[in-house]
Amino acid sequence: MDVGFAAEVGSRAVVFTEGAIIERLRREFAVAFDPFIQHAGFIYEPEKKMLLERLYAEYILLAQKRDAPVLIMTPTWRANPERIERAGLGDRDVNGDCVRFLQDIRARHSTTSSVIQIGGLMGCRGDAYKAQDALQMSEAHAFHGPQAALLAEAGADFLFGATLPAVSEAMGLAMAMADTGVPYILSFVIRPNGALLDGTLLHDAIARIDAAVSPPPFAYMVNCVHPSILVRALNAAENRTPLVRERLMGIQGNASARSPEELDGATELAADDREAWIEGMERLRRDHLLRVFGGCCGTDDRYMAGLVEALSPATLQSRDVDKR
Numbered sequence: 001m002d003v004g005f006a007a008e009v010g011s012r013a014v015v016f017t018e019g020a021i022i023e024r025l026r027r028e029f030a031v032a033f034d035p036f037i038q039h040a041g042f043i044y045e046p047e048k049k050m051l052l053e054r055l056y057a058e059y060i061l062l063a064q065k066r067d068a069p070v071l072i073m074t075p076t077w078r079a080n081p082e083r084i085e086r087a088g089l090g091d092r093d094v095n096g097d098c099v100r101f102l103q104d105i106r107a108r109h110s111t112t113s114s115v116i117q118i119g120g121l122m123g124c125r126g127d128a129y130k131a132q133d134a135l136q137m138s139e140a141h142a143f144h145g146p147q148a149a150l151l152a153e154a155g156a157d158f159l160f161g162a163t164l165p166a167v168s169e170a171m172g173l174a175m176a177m178a179d180t181g182v183p184y185i186l187s188f189v190i191r192p193n194g195a196l197l198d199g200t201l202l203h204d205a206i207a208r209i210d211a212a213v214s215p216p217p218f219a220y221m222v223n224c225v226h227p228s229i230l231v232r233a234l235n236a237a238e239n240r241t242p243l244v245r246e247r248l249m250g251i252q253g254n255a256s257a258r259s260p261e262e263l264d265g266a267t268e269l270a271a272d273d274r275e276a277w278i279e280g281m282e283r284l285r286r287d288h289l290l291r292v293f294g295g296c297c298g299t300d301d302r303y304m305a306g307l308v309e310a311l312s313p314a315t316l317q318s319r320d321v322d323k324r
Contacts (some may be wrong), residue, residue, distance in 0.1 A: 004182050005117050006218060008069060011294070014285070014311050017071040017252055017294025018059040025051060028300075037129040040079040040094050043101045047242025052143075053105060058301045060109050060116060063169040066312030070114035071292070072099040072105075073160055077123040078198040080147045085234050095120070097146055099154035119160035119185070120151025122173065128189065128224075131198035137241060140172020145179060154181035159184035162252075163224050165197035167205045170249040174213040187221035187252065192229050194236035203239050219249035222294045226257035226272065227280030234288050249283060253277065255299050278306045 009015055022039060029051055034041055034299050042048035056072055063070035076098050084094050099120060106116045125143055126133030129270040134144060153158055159177045161184065170186055177184035188196050188205065195201050200208075202222075210216045222230050231253055233239060251276040277299075284290040291312060295303050311316060 004135075006042060008115055008117065009056035009071075009218075012069055012313075014248070014313060015069045015071060015292045016063045016304070016308055017061075017250070017292060017310075017323065019295030019299040019301065020074060021052070021055055021075065022077075022257070022295050022299055024055055025224055026302055033117065034087050036083040037089070037094070038078045039075045040077075040098060041087060042075065043094075043097055043241070044092075049101075052101075056102065056105050056323070057109060058115075059107070059201075059304055060079065062301065062304050064109070064111065064306050066308050066315070068308060068312050069117065069157075071117050071119055071160075071294070072102055073119040073121040073162075074102055074151065074156065075121070076147070076151065077162060079120050080122070080125065080141075080144070082125070085119075087121075091110065093126050093150065093154075095150040096154035099151060099156050101102075103155065109241075117157040118155075120148070120156030121156075121279050122147055122151070122159065122161045122177075122183075123163055124169050124173070124281045126166065128165055129197065131165040131196070133165050134166030134169040135172060137172040138167050140169040141166055141175040142172075144173045144176035147171075148176040152182040155183065155275060158218065160187065161185070162187045163189050167196060167198060167200045167208060170205065171209050171212055172294050174209050174217060178213050178215055183218040185219050186217050187223045188230065189224050190222055190233050193231040194239040201236075201238050202233060202248070203241050203244050206243055208245075210247070217247075220247050220290060221250045221251035221252065225251075225254055227251060227253045227271070227277060228257050231280060232281055234284075245289060250290050250294070252294040252296040253281065253299070255295070255303060256297070262311060272304060274303055277303060278310050281307055282310055 028116050079094050102118045130300045
């Protein structure tokens with residue numbers, strides 16, 4: 001079903017994203033990753049490509065069972081041109097091929113009523129958990145421009161900048177995305193005090209980017225943190241603002257409430273209680289009006305199945321009827 005991203009996502013009470021991809025490949029299937037581009041090159045390796053297809057299909061089918069829209073992201077978080085060259089794939093259109101890979105999956109799983117939107121995934125140049133490594137705005141604009149253009153030209157429905165620790169690079173990335181004319185979303189890593197890893201309050205980061213970039217992001221999200229962290233952040237007085245309530249749209253939540261530093265490079269999977277994770281997501285929808293929900297590190301099909309069941313349009317409608 002060909003539906004414009006902004007019109008479709010903007011009109012839905014609840015939209016789901018995929019759950020973890022990278023962590024599941026690593027933990028469940030013991031797959032070896034490229035040191036530069038991680039799993040972006042898996043689309044060229046038949047066995048690894050099949051595993052990728054399996055995970056994306058799982059998340060799509062979970063949403064479809066409850067008649068809910070789903071956002072799936074290309075495996076290109078680390079596939080900027082610099083890293084692609086270092087991985088020895090400079091002669092291939094890795095970003096475009098990843099978009100086409102998901103377009104093929106969508107074609108094979110589409111129904112007359114399903115909505116599957118493809119996001120061109122991008123990340124910061126350096127370590128996502130070290131704000132001191134972040135590019136400055138003008139550097140980021142120039143650095144991220146080529147990848148944003150490749151993803152947009154290949155037909156991504158929207159662009160998605162994820163796991164952003166600092167407002168400086170997020171702003172330059174937003175400028176690069178805005179240049180394409182494709183709708184885009186920025187997603188931050190935050191602390192429980194309501195600030196990005198560089199210390200910028202969530203409210204201030206949104207205000208600065210909205211004021212500096214035209215067109216501004218379609219919306220903002222948070223990822224790679226437990227839903228309880230976002231609840232605490234949004235309850236901070238500095239972030240209890242109309243701007244944050246209007247512009248922050250969703251979360252891809254970690255299964256663990258540990259800090260990014262504790263989780264980064266951990267040898268064992270960290271996961272807290274699944275029901276508490278789902279309850280945190282429900283609270284974010286109920287109290288803070290978030291609309292886009294998905295999984296990040298430590299989550300899998302079981303987390304997403306529970307989340308979809310709890311927040312699907314049919315479930316929410318049933319609850320509304322029960323309250324009458």
